[in-house]
Amino acid sequence: MTNSLTPGIVLTVIIGYFLFLIIISLITSRGANNQTFFTANKKSPWYLVAFGMIGATLSGVTFISIPGVVGAGGYNINFSYMQMVMGYMLGYYVIAAILMPLYYKNNLTTIYGYLRERFGVISYKTGAFYFLLSRIIGASFRLFLVAIVLQNFVMNDLGVSFYTTVAITIILIWLYTFRGGIKTIVWTDTIQTTCMLGAVILTIFAIGSNLDLSVRAMWNEISQAGYTEMFYFEGGWSDPNNFFKQFISGALIAIVMTGLDQDMMQKNLTCKSLGDAQKNVFAFSFTLIFANILFLGLGGLLYIYSMKSGIALPERSDLLFPEIAINHLGPSIGIIFVLGLIAAAYSSADSALTALTTSFCIDFLDFERTERSEEQKKYTRLKVHIAFSLILFFVIVLFKLLNNEAIINQLFRAAGYTYGPLLGLFTFGMFTQINIRDKWVCLVCVIAPLLTVFIDLNSESLLGGFKFGSMLISLNGALTFIGLWLLKAKSDKGHHKIAYNSIK
Numbered sequence: 001m002t003n004s005l006t007p008g009i010v011l012t013v014i015i016g017y018f019l020f021l022i023i024i025s026l027i028t029s030r031g032a033n034n035q036t037f038f039t040a041n042k043k044s045p046w047y048l049v050a051f052g053m054i055g056a057t058l059s060g061v062t063f064i065s066i067p068g069v070v071g072a073g074g075y076n077i078n079f080s081y082m083q084m085v086m087g088y089m090l091g092y093y094v095i096a097a098i099l100m101p102l103y104y105k106n107n108l109t110t111i112y113g114y115l116r117e118r119f120g121v122i123s124y125k126t127g128a129f130y131f132l133l134s135r136i137i138g139a140s141f142r143l144f145l146v147a148i149v150l151q152n153f154v155m156n157d158l159g160v161s162f163y164t165t166v167a168i169t170i171i172l173i174w175l176y177t178f179r180g181g182i183k184t185i186v187w188t189d190t191i192q193t194t195c196m197l198g199a200v201i202l203t204i205f206a207i208g209s210n211l212d213l214s215v216r217a218m219w220n221e222i223s224q225a226g227y228t229e230m231f232y233f234e235g236g237w238s239d240p241n242n243f244f245k246q247f248i249s250g251a252l253i254a255i256v257m258t259g260l261d262q263d264m265m266q267k268n269l270t271c272k273s274l275g276d277a278q279k280n281v282f283a284f285s286f287t288l289i290f291a292n293i294l295f296l297g298l299g300g301l302l303y304i305y306s307m308k309s310g311i312a313l314p315e316r317s318d319l320l321f322p323e324i325a326i327n328h329l330g331p332s333i334g335i336i337f338v339l340g341l342i343a344a345a346y347s348s349a350d351s352a353l354t355a356l357t358t359s360f361c362i363d364f365l366d367f368e369r370t371e372r373s374e375e376q377k378k379y380t381r382l383k384v385h386i387a388f389s390l391i392l393f394f395v396i397v398l399f400k401l402l403n404n405e406a407i408i409n410q411l412f413r414a415a416g417y418t419y420g421p422l423l424g425l426f427t428f429g430m431f432t433q434i435n436i437r438d439k440w441v442c443l444v445c446v447i448a449p450l451l452t453v454f455i456d457l458n459s460e461s462l463l464g465g466f467k468f469g470s471m472l473i474s475l476n477g478a479l480t481f482i483g484l485w486l487l488k489a490k491s492d493k494g495h496h497k498i499a500y501n502s503i504k
Contacts, residue, residue: 007157013335017195017342021176021188028187029180034367034377037181038109038358040270044186046280049267052189053284054291055196055347056264059142062295063196063344064149068317070227070299079230080241085292087250092285094251095259096278102430103265104274110362111265118429120438126445127425128363130418131262132356136388139352140395143169146345147396149322154338166396173350174389178382182266182358185351189267192343199340200294203325206333207301211308222300249471256419256473260426263355349392356388357381417452420476421445427477428484436487444483452476 035041058066070078103111112131116124147166155165177184208218222228231243258264271277302320305328306313314323325337361367361381372380425445428434452475459466468475 007154009331009335010154010338011158013338014342017339018172018176021172021191021346024187024191025176025180025184028184032180032183033374034381036183037179037354037381038266038362040181040183040186042270042272044183044267044270044272046271046276047283048186048190049271050280050284050287052186052193052347053264053267053280054287055189055193055344056267056351057258057284057288057348058196058291058295059344059348063199063341064145064321065318066292066295067299067302068320070296071303071317078227079296080246081296082230082292083241083243083246084250084253085289087247087252088254088288089285090247090251091254092258092281094255096281098430099255099259099265099426100268100277100281101274103269104277108269109368110262110359111260111269112262112359112363115425115429119425119436119441122438123425123436123441124363126442127422128262128359130421130445131359134418135261135263135352135356136391136395139349139356140392140399143345143349143392144396144399145318146341149319149341150338152319152322162400163397166393166400169345169349170389170393173346173353174385177350177354178385181354182270182351185354186267186270188350189347192347195343196340196347197291197294199325199336199343200298202336203321203329203333204294204298204301206329207305207324210329211305218301219297221304222297225300225304227296227300227303245471248474252423252471252473252477256423256477260419260422262359263352266355266358267351353385353388353392357385360384360388417449417472417476420452420473421448421480423473423477424448424480424484428481432485434485434488436484437489440487441484444480444487448476448479448483451479 029036066081069081099111102114106114106117108114110128112124112127115127143166147162147169151160151162151165155162176188204218207213208215211218211221213221268277268280271280298321302324303313305311305324306320309328311324311328314320322337322341326334361377361384365380365384367377367381421444425441428436452472455462455475456468456472459468
C-alpha cells in the first residue's frame with residue numbers, strides 16, 4: 001500500500017497535538033504554586049496516576065524497540081521479555097508494601113530525603129546526585145532515539161535539521177510543564193498513554209484488516225510462527241533469557257528504576273493518601289502486563305506482515321514498526337504512529353524534566369529548609385527548569401556529535417550503574433540498624449559501580465562462564481551494601497533505631 005502521508009499533514013498533526021497539551025497545561029496550572037509544581041498539592045486521583053504511569057514506564061524507546069525484538073533473535077527473543085515483566089510484579093509489590101509506607105510516613109517531597117534522616121547529608125546528596133546523573137543521561141538517550149526516528153521519517157522531508165527538531169522538542173516540553181509541574185504531568189501522561197496504546201491497537205487492527213485476519217486468527221498466526229514462546233529454562237545461568245535470571249532482574253529493575261527513582265515516585269507521592277498510592281501501584285502493575293502483551297503481539301504481526309507483503313526488514317529491528325506504520329499501512333496509520341511515538345517520548349521526557357527540577361530544588365537548594373519567599377522560590381525554580389532543559393538539549397547534541405552507536409549505548413548502560421548504589425543505600429538503611437560514617441559514603445558509591453564493571457567484564461573467566469546480564473544491578477547493590485557495612489561506626493543506637501522504625 002502506498003502512503004500519501006505528506007510532511008504538511010504530519011506537521012499539522014504535531015502542532016495540533018501540542019496545542020492540546022498546552023491547553024491542558026493552562027487549565028491544570030491555574031493558581032499553581034511551588035507545592036503544585038512539586039506535589040500537585042497531594043490531590044491527584046490515583047487511577048489517573050496509574051494509567052499515566054504506563055506511558056512513562058514504556059517510553060519512546062519501548063514503543064519502537066519492543067515490537068522489533070520479537071523476531072530479531074538474540075537477547076529477549078520472541079515473548080521472553082514477559083519473563084522480566086512477571087518479575088516487575090514482584091518488584092511493584094515491594095514498592096507498594098515497603099517503600100510507599102516509608103515515603104508517606106516521612107512526608108517526603110523527594111524520596112532521597114530518607115537518606116538524610118537515616119545516614120546524613122553526604123548520603124543524601126550522593127543518592128540525589130546519582131538520580132540526576134542517571135535521569136539526565138537516560139532521558140537524553142530516549143529523546144535522542146525518538147528524535148532520530150522523527151528526523152528520518154518526517155522532519156527531513158520538511159527540511160528541518162536534527163538540532164532544530166531537538167530544540168523544538170525541549171521547548172515544547174518546557175512550555176507545558178514550567179507552571180503546573182507534576183500536576184500537569186499527571187493529566188498529560190494520561191492523554192499520552194491513551195495515544196500510545198491507541199496507536200498500537202489501531203496498527204494491530206490495520207494489519208489484521210490488510211491480511212484479512214480476525215483477532216483470534218492474528219493470535220494463531222503469531223503462535224504458529226513461534227513468536228509466543230515465553231519461558232526459557234534450558235540454557236542455565238549462562239543464558240541471558242533464562243527465566244529465573246529474567247524474573248529476578250525484572251523485580252530488581254522495578255524496585256530501583258521505579259521505587260528508588262524520583263521521576264517515577266513523584267507521581268505516586270501526589271496521591272491523596274498512602275492507600276490511594278498503593279491502589280495506584282497495584283492497578284498500574286497489572287495494566288502493564290496487558291500493555292506489554294500488546295506490544296509483543298504487534299511485534300509478531302509486524303514480522304508476519306513484512307514476510308507476506310515482501311517488505312525488506314530494516315537493518316535495525318527498532319525501525320521495523322515505524323517503517324511499516326508510516327510507509328505501508330496508509331496515511332491514517334502513519335499519522336496515528338507519529339502521535340503514538342511523540343506521546344511515548346514525551347510521557348517520559350516531560351516527567352523527567354519536572355523530576356530533575358524538583359530534586360535539584362529540594363535536595364540541593366534546600367527549598368524545604370531555607371527561608372525564602374514563595375516568589376523567590378518560584379523564580380529560582382524557573383531558572384532551574386530552564387537550566388535542565390538546556391542540559392538535556394546539549395547532551396542530546398553530544399550524542400549526535402559522537403555519531404557512534406556503540407559509545408552511546410555504553411553511556412546509557414553506564415547510567416544504569418548508578419541505580420546499584422541507590423539499591424544498596426536504601427536496602428542497608430531499611431533492613432539494618434547500623435549507623436555508618438556518612439562522610440565516606442560517596443567513596444563507596446563510586447567504588448561499587450567500578451567493581452561491578454570489572455567483575456562483569458571478567459565474569460566468564462572468574463565464575464565458570466556465568467554472565468550477569470540484567471542482574472548486574474543486584475551485584476552493584478550488594479557491593480554497595482558490603483561497603484556500607486564496612487563503614488559502620490560506634491554511635492548512639494537509639495538514633496538509627498528511630499530511623500529504622502520509620503518504615504514500620
